[in-house]
Amino acid sequence: MSEKGEKKIYEKPMILPQKIGMVNKYQTEMGRSTTEIDGVAVTTLLAEYGSPLFVFSERAIRSQVSRFKKIFRAFYPNTQFAWSYKTNYLDAICALMHHEGSIAEVVSYFEYEKARRLGVPGSKIIFNGPHKPPEALERAVREEALINVDNFDEIFALEELAAKYNRPVRIGMRLNLDAGIYPQWSRFGFNLESGQALSAARRIHQGGKLELVGLHCHIGTFILDPNAYARQLNKMVDFGDALEDDYGRPMEYYNIGGGLPSRSQLKGIYLAPDHAIPPIDDYARAIGEAMLARCKPDHSPKLYLESGRALIDEAGYLLTSVVGSKRLQDGKKTYIIDAGVNLLYTSHWYNIGVKPGSAIDGPAEDSILYGPLCMNIDVVRDSIHLPPLPVGSPLVLHPVGAYNVTQWMQFIEYRPAIVLVSEDGTVELIRRREALEDVTSCESLPERLRVSADLFANL
Numbered sequence: 001m002s003e004k005g006e007k008k009i010y011e012k013p014m015i016l017p018q019k020i021g022m023v024n025k026y027q028t029e030m031g032r033s034t035t036e037i038d039g040v041a042v043t044t045l046l047a048e049y050g051s052p053l054f055v056f057s058e059r060a061i062r063s064q065v066s067r068f069k070k071i072f073r074a075f076y077p078n079t080q081f082a083w084s085y086k087t088n089y090l091d092a093i094c095a096l097m098h099h100e101g102s103i104a105e106v107v108s109y110f111e112y113e114k115a116r117r118l119g120v121p122g123s124k125i126i127f128n129g130p131h132k133p134p135e136a137l138e139r140a141v142r143e144e145a146l147i148n149v150d151n152f153d154e155i156f157a158l159e160e161l162a163a164k165y166n167r168p169v170r171i172g173m174r175l176n177l178d179a180g181i182y183p184q185w186s187r188f189g190f191n192l193e194s195g196q197a198l199s200a201a202r203r204i205h206q207g208g209k210l211e212l213v214g215l216h217c218h219i220g221t222f223i224l225d226p227n228a229y230a231r232q233l234n235k236m237v238d239f240g241d242a243l244e245d246d247y248g249r250p251m252e253y254y255n256i257g258g259g260l261p262s263r264s265q266l267k268g269i270y271l272a273p274d275h276a277i278p279p280i281d282d283y284a285r286a287i288g289e290a291m292l293a294r295c296k297p298d299h300s301p302k303l304y305l306e307s308g309r310a311l312i313d314e315a316g317y318l319l320t321s322v323v324g325s326k327r328l329q330d331g332k333k334t335y336i337i338d339a340g341v342n343l344l345y346t347s348h349w350y351n352i353g354v355k356p357g358s359a360i361d362g363p364a365e366d367s368i369l370y371g372p373l374c375m376n377i378d379v380v381r382d383s384i385h386l387p388p389l390p391v392g393s394p395l396v397l398h399p400v401g402a403y404n405v406t407q408w409m410q411f412i413e414y415r416p417a418i419v420l421v422s423e424d425g426t427v428e429l430i431r432r433r434e435a436l437e438d439v440t441s442c443e444s445l446p447e448r449l450r451v452s453a454d455l456f457a458n459l
């Protein structure tokens with residue numbers, strides 16, 4: 001009790017764990033807002049298309065793809081990019097990638113059908129993935145897609161198709177190998193070091209129905225060591241050369257998959273992306289030099305790159321709005337926003353950047369950003385400095401262009417609209433907001449389970 005008889009509240013001193021938002025040495029997220037995207041005001045976009053809203057910048061996509069093409073071709077001219085559909089298979093995004101000179105890379109029949117529907121010829125589709133259903137494989141053979149085989153059963157199925165169509169089928173083989181990136185992606189394709197890949201190549205040759213013309217390998221995603229690609233390529237070319245010695249056919253292509261990092265802030269990495277992520281030139285040099293060093297004077301095989309996240313992540317924004325705020329028992333400021341992990345699958349691995357979408361004054365405070373889901377795991381950022389944000393405040397989440405609009409889930413909320421800001425600042429709707437019928441149109445209710453008001457009369 002104090003002298004005046006008031007009850008004194010004793011607060012136990014506590015040491016809070018250091019979190020990125022509290023440390024924030026690089027000041028990367030403080031004091032700035034993102035009020036427009038390519039000249040279009042965030043508030044205008046939200047007023048017109050509702051909140052939340054995904055926004056893609058055509059300028060960012062085109063400039064990133066042409067920059068990558070230029071850099072990689074400067075080191076190895078025979079380089080071809082293949083757009084990794086799984087990273088973002090919105091029609092408009094895939095079409096932009098194709099307009100910028102990429103072929104398609106798909107990993108399922110759904111993606112294959114999507115690419116064909118968009119107008120990509122079968123022969124310009126690389127077909128990867130561990131599940132290629134019989135009808136998919138047959139169509140891909142008929143349409144002369146670049147199929148990379150994943151396992152022995154696929155080899156047998158392709159041999160049957162070659163017999164059915166009475167012609168050899170040209171294929172690539174997917175490898176997995178140790179390029180110094182751990183955990184190693186070992187479940188796709190044939191293992192190199194154990195000799196499994198060699199057995200598969202022998203089986204393909206002995207079968208006499210398939211022609212092995214290329215090698216594929218994807219060592220993982222968000223690869224931070226450019227030299228890993230050189231190690232990968234050296235192993236692939238060694239194997240290709242050995243096959244040429246044995247069977248007399250040089251490899252027509254080496255496909256090194258994707259994995260180049262975007263400028264996201266990977267959780268657990270203390271440094272800001274500008275410090276932690278090597279420049280793209282380092283990757284292009286490591287890859288191009290490894291290829292050139294191994295080329296024979298009369299033969300420079302095609303190099304395929306299936307880069308996904310590095311080409312699209314920074315071009316994508318998610319606009320969201322504050323719908324409420326509260327203080328937790330420990331005093332921590334929290335905000336609830338209308339977009340959560342349902343739309344931001346990548347927030348499990350990355351600290352997605354968050355900026356106010358309008359100029360807001362006031363002292364920044366370490367805060368938690370919760371999504372709208374009635375689920376404890378729906379945390380978009382667990383520690384971030386934000387100024388005081390009244391209900392309705394717009395926030396801009398960035399970068400979010402890779403994987404989110406493919407891995408999103410329709411869980412208790414509708415998926416939002418998506419717009420493309422074109423290079424001249426025109427805004428085009430490329431996916432409308434979902435409505436109830438989009439969810440229910442796939443369902444059917446047995447007549448005997450029909451629900452009417454009578455059911456509830458005595459409840």
Ligand SMILES: Cc1ncc(COP(=O)(O)O)c(C=O)c1O
Pocket residue numbers: 084087105128218220221222257258259260306307308309310402
């Ligand atoms: C076979 C293959 N190619 C390309 C990619 C694209 O990878 P990233 O987005 O890391 O460039 C992936 C992604 O997992 C993949 O599995």
